[in-house]
Amino acid sequence: MQLEAVKTTEGPLLVLAGAGSGKTRVLTTRIAYLIEEVGVSPNNILAITFTNKAAKEMKERVFNMLGNVAYQIQISTFHSFGLLIMRENYDKLGYKSNFTILDSDDSLTVIKKIMKEMNLDIKEYNPRAVRNKISGAKNELLDPVDYEKYVNTDFEEKVISIYKRYKEKLFASNSLDFDDLLMLPIVLFKKHPEILKEYQERFEYVLIDEYQDTNEAQYILSKMISAKYKNICVVGDNDQCIYSWRGSNYRNILNFEKDYNNPKVIMLEENYRSTGNILNAANDVIKHNKQRKDKNLWTTSGDGDLIVYHRSIDEKAETYYVVNEIKKLIDNGSSRDEIAVLYRTNAQSRNMEEALLKENIPYKVVGSFYFYNRKEIKDLISYLKLIYNQLDDVSLLRVINTPKRGIGSKTIENLQTKANLNNISLYEAIDSGKELEFKNIIEELIELTNSSSLTELVDLVLDKSGMRKELESEKSLEADIRLENLEEFKSITKAFEEKNGIVSLDEFLGEISLVSDVEEHKDRKDVVTLMTVHSAKGLEFDNVFIIGLEEGVMPHNNSLMDSEQLEEERRLCYVAMTRAKHRLWLINARKRTLYGMDSYNPPSRFIGEIKEDYLEKDFKEETDESFIPKKLFNRNNNIDTTQEYSVGDKINHDTFGEGIIVTIDKSILTIAFPHPIGIKKLMKGHKSIRKV
DSSP states (O other): OHHHHHHOOSSOEEEEEOTTSOHHHHHHHHHHHIIIIIOOOGGGEEEEESSHHHHHHHHHHHHHHHGGGGGGSEEEEHHHHHHHHHHHHGGGGTOOTTOEEEOHHHHHHHHHHHHHHTTOOTTTSOHHHHHHHHHHHHHTTOOHHHHHTTOOSHHHHHHHHHHHHHHHHHHHTTEEETTHHHHHHHHHHHHOHHHHHHHHHHOOEEEESSGGGOOHHHHHHHHHHHTTTOOEEEEEOGGGOOOGGGTOOTHHHHTHHHHTTSOEEEEEOBOSSSOHHHHHHHHHHHTTOSSSOOOOOBOSSOOOSOEEEEEEEEHHHHHHHHHHHHHHHHHTTOOGGGEEEEESSGGGHHHHHHHHHHTTOOEEETTSOOGGGSHHHHHHHHHHHHHHOTTOHHHHHHHTTSSOOSOOHHHHHHHHHHHHHHTOOHHHHOOSHHHHHHHHHHHHHHHHHTTSOHHHHHHHHHHHHSHHHHHHHHOSHHHHHHHHHHHHHHHHHHHHHHHHSSOOHHHHHHHHHHHHOOOOOTTOSSOEEEEEHHHHTTOOEEEEEEOOOBTBBTTBGGGTTOHHHHHHHHHHHHHHHTTEEEEEEEEEEEEEEETTEEEEOOBOHHHHTSOGGGEEEOSOOOOHHHHHHHHHHHHHHHOOTTOOOOTTOEEEETTTEEEEEEEEETTEEEEEETTTTEEEEEETTOTTEEEO
């Protein structure tokens, strides 16, 4: 089938290539075949892939086959191809030859400047959210006039006004942004069909990798270039489309046959990566999706080991189990760089990182910073440090303008001069302006510290500092991830409180400083790899652990009520499973604390979709119904869940003495004790309290 895909050179060709079926090899061999056997000039071939890294690898492979001829072939990303077109035709759209390309940060700067000119409050209208809306519109080929038809909200009205000025400002400054590199070539071809004809003649043979990841602009550009000769070969796998959140549309690959009037379709179903049991299980999962082309991966490499399915008591036990299994693998001669732990969200990495650190097993986190080294986590810890110690100038400098409060470098410089002259801290030097508003926030948080648990204090910091509001208003995937990480920090405080009882802020800060002061060694070899499933696409490992396979985690909670999003979650699971070459572990927990909340989630539906023949259970069966009451009773040193309480009840606490219940919220009692103890929050039925 690979050979047939290589030799089918004329007319439209759809290659549906399953995971591990050698699609990159097919593409590179096909380029070599076109040049060496068919006699096509390298200048007449256009090969497009999605990342600079993939384009570089493709060039290297073609170079190894053909030598220097490889450098005459246009092998690039869509954006690089768009840049080529713009460099050759800038004047036709009114640009000068020395036009510049703005990156996403540059675009954001321009948008902020426009918003300032329009007197728009960046707290009310988040500049990143505006930039993301404009980017989304461009990728759907909507200019400001077209976009206006879809406006429904006040925010979108503002986006339209900003978009118009943004377009004018970029043109006036002879600049393009990244999205223009896709949009403007299409504008050019529509205005100047004779230029489109030149490119159609030039690129007689078009090859596109990862076609399932194309967005509207990329899809239209592909159709326009290949419209004359229709010698277009697209390679992809609709079962691996996992980027809809950034505009990719898996329907493009499903509609290819309609677009090109019954093209040749070749299925690459032989997998050269995974064992039979892994492939059969992955097939079992993905066949439950309705929006797909039916294919079934197979292999000649034998069944291999059964897939291990493990169900832990909680996320700590899940981590302990994975680390123990990793140690066994290493002891039996497995290389650490052939071991990967995959998860749905970045926030899940934290427990794994801590456990690997404690066991002295080197690791790297791909596509993300180490949990405690992430900017948002460092910001949050700096707030906590400043609440604890107002003389901490380093923490103050980090957060005085985070999120943005209009406190500029000049203000900070003046503060530092004043502090130096009077030999006082920066905090003590604050007595006016916006910096005083910041100081008042810290003062308020200091007051609330005594009456709040650590977890509540984190929530208060996120709210009163404006960090949560800023990220929620940004409306981008990056902001969602950062917000998830901040919410996950509450799991750390909650676990610390459950382990140590009522603790002070300084105890907690001392504890986390021991695990957070870790150097990053991203380039180290022979290390265990931790990554999200999104980051794992295109990679493979001998041994793969997938953690958090529960309803609400994977599939993600946001997808449970939406059939399309649920299908994307299933594709994510399929991608995760097919990263494994020899051994695969599917792992979940009965109870999980994520984002500071306890939840008792049933196993992921994806596990239930796998035939039991392919699974080996590595745990003792226990029904969730019997487990939950038992766990509730045992948690936190015997909590009696049968005890009833009412507001106004008097209780006696082993340490604090007599108090009165003032509020009840689910499993938490808020109790007023006499001065100096004050307000405390305690679990219902905790062994340390009893009704008087």
